[in-house]
Amino acid sequence: xxxxxxxxxxxxxxxxxxxxxxxxxxxxxxxxxxxxxxxxxxxxxxxxxxxxxxxxxxxxxxxxxxxxxxxxxxxxxxxxxxxxxxxxxxxxxxxxxxxxxxxxxxxxxxxxxxxxxxxxxxxxxxxxxxxxxxxxxxxxxxxxxxxxxxxxxxxxxxxxxxxxxxxxxxxxxxxxxxxxxxxxxxxxxxxxxxxxxxxxxxxxxxxxxxxxxxxxxxxxxxxxxxxxxxxxxxxxxxxxxxxxxxxxxxxxxxxxxxxxxxxxxxxxxxxxxxxxxxxxxxxxxxxxxxxxxxxxxxxxxxxxxxxxxxxxxxxxxxxxxxxxxx
Numbered sequence: 001x002x003x004x005x006x007x008x009x010x011x012x013x014x015x016x017x018x019x020x021x022x023x024x025x026x027x028x029x030x031x032x033x034x035x036x037x038x039x040x041x042x043x044x045x046x047x048x049x050x051x052x053x054x055x056x057x058x059x060x061x062x063x064x065x066x067x068x069x070x071x072x073x074x075x076x077x078x079x080x081x082x083x084x085x086x087x088x089x090x091x092x093x094x095x096x097x098x099x100x101x102x103x104x105x106x107x108x109x110x111x112x113x114x115x116x117x118x119x120x121x122x123x124x125x126x127x128x129x130x131x132x133x134x135x136x137x138x139x140x141x142x143x144x145x146x147x148x149x150x151x152x153x154x155x156x157x158x159x160x161x162x163x164x165x166x167x168x169x170x171x172x173x174x175x176x177x178x179x180x181x182x183x184x185x186x187x188x189x190x191x192x193x194x195x196x197x198x199x200x201x202x203x204x205x206x207x208x209x210x211x212x213x214x215x216x217x218x219x220x221x222x223x224x225x226x227x228x229x230x231x232x233x234x235x236x237x238x239x240x241x242x243x244x245x246x247x248x249x250x251x252x253x254x255x256x257x258x259x260x261x262x263x264x265x266x267x268x269x270x271x272x273x274x275x276x277x278x279x280x281x282x283x284x285x286x287x288x289x290x291x292x293x294x295x296x297x298x299x300x301x302x303x304x305x306x307x308x309x310x311x312x313x314x315x316x317x318x319x320x321x322x323x324x325x326x
Contacts, residue, residue: 002185007177009151010040010116013158014078016187018048021076024162025052027063028080028117037082038118038177064090064115068097071113076162081117084171085129090115091136098167099142114161118174119147120211120262121299121310130299130306132210132263137169138240138272144192145169145240149213151181153237156190164192173211173262195243197250201232204320205250207273208260209236212311217260220316231320239269247273248281255286256323260311265293287323292316 004012018024025048026041032055035042045053056063060081067077081087087094098111120132137145144166148154154172161168198213199221208217213235221231234250236242251257257277259270274289295309 001182003180004151004155004183005177006151006154006172006179006181007038007040009155009183010158010172011042011044012183013155013162014041014044015047017159017162018044018052021162023074023076024078025054025070025075026078026080027054027056027067029056029058029082031055031080036080038174040177041080060086060090061093064093065097067113067115068093068101068111071098071111071167072101072109076112078114078116078162081115083122083129083174084117084119084133085131087115087117088133094137094167094169095140095143099140102166103142110165111167112165114158114168114170116158116161116170117172118177119171120173120175121306122174124301124303124306126301127298132261132294134169134171134210134239135263135267135269138269143167143169143240144238145171146192146238147171147173147210148237149173149176149208149210149235151179152183152188153190153196153235155183156188157192157237159189160192171210176211176214179214190237193238193241193243195246196235196237197232197246198235199231199233201230202254203230204256204258204323205232205234205254206258206260206316206320207234207236207247207250209239210262212260212262216311216313216316220313220320223313223317224320229320229324242273244276244280247277251277251281252284255284257285258290258292258316258319258323260292260316262294262310264296265291266296268293287325290319290323292319
C-alpha cells in the first residue's frame with residue numbers, strides 16, 4: 001500500500017494506462033503545459049509528448065466532439081472537463097453522439113471514451129461552478145457513470161473506465177483532490193458496477209457515493225456508533241450500472257436505509273435508488289427509505305450558506321434516528 005492524494009491516484013491511473021496502450025490520449029483545457037487545472041496530468045506531457053497530451057481551446061463542445069470522432073476511429077480518448085459545470089456545453093456530443101452511436105450504427109461503431117473532471121461544490125465557487133450533476137448523465141442509456149470517493153477507488157475505476165468499450169462519465173469530487181488514502185501498489189483495477197462496503201453495521205444502511213462518503217457519512221457513522229447505533233456504509237462508486245445485489249443484501253441485513261447525495265432531491269439519483277428499494281426490497285423494510293441531499297436552491301458564494309446547503313453529519317444522524325424511530 002502507498003498513501004496517495006486523490007489527484008495522484010488519478011495521475012497514476014492515467015500514466016499506467018497510457019504506458020500500457022498507445023491508443024490512449026488525454027485532451028482538455030490546460031492538461032499539457034499547465035499540468036492540468038488540478039494537477040491531475042502532472043508530468044504526462046513530458047513523458048508522452050504533445051501528440052498524446054493535448055491542450056484544447058476553451059470549447060467543450062468542440063474538443064468533446066474531437067474525442068468522440070477519435071474513439072469511433074479506434075483511439076481511446078480521455079477528455080478532461082475543467083469542471084462538469086462546463087461540460088453542460090458539451091452535452092450534445094456526450095448524449096447525442098457518444099451515448100448513441102453504437103446503437104444507431106447497429107453495433108458497427110464503438111465509442112470507447114472517458115469524459116472526466118471535477119464535480120460538486122468547489123469551495124466558494126458559487127452557483128455556476130458548484131453543481132453535482134451525476135443525475136443528468138445516469139438518465140441516458142449508453143453511458144456508464146462513475147463517482148469514486150477514495151483515492152484507491154479513483155485509480156482503480158479510472159483504469160477500468162479507460163479499458164471499457166463504452167463511453168464513461170467519470171466524476172471526481174473537486175474538494176477531494178487533496179485528500180489522501182491508501183492505494184494498492186502495482187496493478188489495481190476496480191470493476192465497474194460493484195459497490196463497496198466501507199463500514200459494516202447492523203442497525204441501518206447508509207448508501208452514498210463520491211465526496212459524501214468522507215465528508216459526512218463516515219463521520220456520522222462514527223458518532224452514531226458512540227451512541228450505540230451500528231451503521232453499515234455502502235459506497236456505490238458506480239451509478240450506472242449500480243450494484244442492485246449489494247443494495248438488496250444490505251437492506252435485508254439492516255431493514256432501514258438512508259441515502260445521502262450531494263445533488264438536489266428533485267429527480268435526483270437518490271430517488272432512483274429509493275425507487276429500486278421500494279419495488280424490490282419492500283418486504284425487508286421496517287421503515288420508509290430516507291434521503292439526505294443538497295437543499296433545493298442554487299449554491300451560495302458565502303461560505304456559511306454553502307455549508308448550510310450541503311448534506312452534513314448532523315443531517316445524516318437526524319435521518320438515521322428518524323428511520324430508527326428515535
